[in-house]
Amino acid sequence: MIDVRLLRDEPERVRASQRARRADPGLVDAALAADEARRGAIGRFEALRAEQRSIGAGIPSAAADEKAALLARTKDLAVDVKAAQVELDEAEAAFDAALRAIDNVIVDGVPEGGEEDFVVLDEIGTLPDIADPRDHLAIGEALGMIDVERGVKVSGSRFYYLTGWGARLELALVNLAMAQAIETGFTPMVVPALVRPAAMEGTGFLGQAAENVYRLEADDLYLVGTAEVPLAGYHMGEVLDGAALPLRYAGLSPCFRREAGTYGKDTRGIFRVHQFDKVEMFSYTHPDDAEAEHERLLGWEKRFLSALELPFRVIDVAAGDLGASAARKFDCEAWIPSQGRYRELTSASNCTTFQSRRLDIRARGDDGRPAPVATLNGTLCAVTRTIVALLENHQQPDGSVRVPAALQPHLGVDTLRPGEDR
RNA sequence: GGAGAGGUGGCCGAGCCAGGUUGAAGGCGCUUCCCUGCUAAGGAAGUGAGGGGUACUGCCCCUCCGUGGGUUCAAAUCCCACCCUCUCCGCCA
Structure with a gap:
């Protein structure tokens, strides 16, 4: 598969390569969109997960009366985290498939055509x-x-x-x-x-x-x-x-x-x-x-x-x-x-x-x-x-x-x- | 084919059946420094990867202990399935 950074930094180079191969340059934009979606999902998941972890870390040392409240909150969070995880997994899989669909970027000088x-x-x-x-x-x-x-x-x-x-x-x-x-x-x-x-x-x-x-x-x-x-x-x-x-x-x-x-x-x-x-x-x-x-x-x-x-x-x-x-x-x-x-x-x-x-x-x-x-x-x-x-x-x-x-x-x-x- | 054992960082190897600063002891290797006429030995410190963020060469966060599920507020640690490796027996060469 191609380098994600190349895809993000120089999408036009990848599109040009696809065109020279008589392959679909639209795959490049599909991959970029999938990357965007994936990064959004990462952000949502990580925010929830970080909160869950920080609260969870305080549970063992919490006083007995606070413990019940903390447990209740993290219990709710656990549900949200799980949902965000599913969303993230799907976004990652979609991005991976989109990236793998793109052929290797040709070296400069390779003749175009069939x-x-x-x-x-x-x-x-x-x-x-x-x-x-x-x-x-x-x-x-x-x-x-x-x-x-x-x-x-x-x-x-x-x-x-x-x-x-x-x-x-x-x-x-x-x-x-x-x-x-x-x-x-x-x-x-x-x-x-x-x-x-x-x-x-x-x-x-x-x-x-x-x-x-x-x-x-x-x-x-x-x-x-x-x-x-x-x-x-x-x-x-x-x-x-x-x-x-x-x-x-x-x-x-x-x-x-x-x-x-x-x-x-x-x-x-x-x-x-x-x-x-x-x-x-x-x-x-x-x-x-x-x-x-x-x-x-x-x-x-x-x-x-x-x-x-x-x-x-x-x-x-x-x-x-x-x-x-x-x-x-x-x-x-x-x-x-x-x-x-x-x-x-x-x-x-x-x-x-x-x-x-x-x-x-x-x-x-x-x-x-x-x-x-x-x-x-x-x-x-x-x-x-x-x-x-x-x-x-x-x-x-x-x-x-x-x-x-x-x-x-x-x-x-x-x-x-x-x-x-x- | 039958019976066992095991899969942890570049490598070896603890931890797992007392689940919660364990990303993970210890060793090797590597990097820098000290010591030394040079080398070796010795001493000190540092040293995983991937990803996201960023006021971006410094910091924050997330993920990863074979793979995928499950239990739980929380899993390298418990449960299930699968994959792989190794050992013994049988068989074949």
Whole structure:
């Protein structure tokens, strides 16, 4: 949720953010009105409560004859206090709901508009010159790396097996990603993929993204769609040492996504699946350092994709296409030869203090006061999509696939050839 | 799955079955100062969070002892429900 003080002091900034997102700026005024009502209720309750307490404090020491009169008065007061309490609770709840309805305030410079209104920030690498590119599934099947047919037989649509070199490629990618993360100063983590409602709710995935989340009804647990959830939840309810910031974690987890509303989209191969593994970077920083950290996360994503020798572009996602908790998002989109277009491979979001307020994650600053930290997340390697881009961009006319130099030490070969299965 | 124990401030840990200056003893940690050639040890003081008010850098008030209800003039302290954690047994790995 956003900062109440920002709402009160600079409502126009929040309204402008809402407009840029194509969201309702009226929510700002609704929240302001709810805040006004809440403060009135607080005043009424506190006045009554203070009187009740001051009289109550004198009762034990009061003379016997005064005692009866005091008891009678506080008895009446108790009724009023209770009523004021109810009124206050309702006002607080209404204000909280109004505040939570407002999306995170975007960072200055984020392009306005919807999905199509992104701005291209960078184009890296050169597009491969492939006469008649085959798609990743054709290549992967020929190499004995991907088995979608059996994935569907066992688990249904959008499931797959990685077999032989396919499985080895995943392990090599995860190792390369973790090696880079560790070298960069991230603490490697293997995290829970099942989380309680509080973690899911706090990270903001039960809002408009709820339909894409798997829920285990019998146990009241959720399957995470990204390690962002357990990594953000890691410090929930804590007060961190401000001097220790930034805290950087690289989490490996399976990711589960229902892909509701994507019927007919990306049905071939493993580009869009219900389950995949991913190495995710997550940073807790001082709010003033968030934008710089966002650039750093993007830099590490670019470094990883470049190491894989993939051509890609970086886009500044438009406000209307941001999730509720992101204040800015950079996507790295790799070139997919069989589709002749760029597709999202990684994504880095700056959630400023939006998530940490919901999750109650604070850090003690120089003044000794705890204040919400900023949280940021960025994909280092979403395995299946990386495999897609790798197979397609590095395919050779003879049906083999070139292994980029950085990956060779982890995979053990410089080329993947048909017939060399295992 | 069966049986117990427990959830208190940044942390540990009293208080709760004698309900009323207990926002909460004590310790650790932290901050400042003293001592010291430096460090350590030692000594002194201070040190929770959230919210509201304001004649607003000082003060006043309210709330918070897992969560939500209840009893009471008054609850960390009594009652109920729920959540969570831990231990033992069984089971599985």
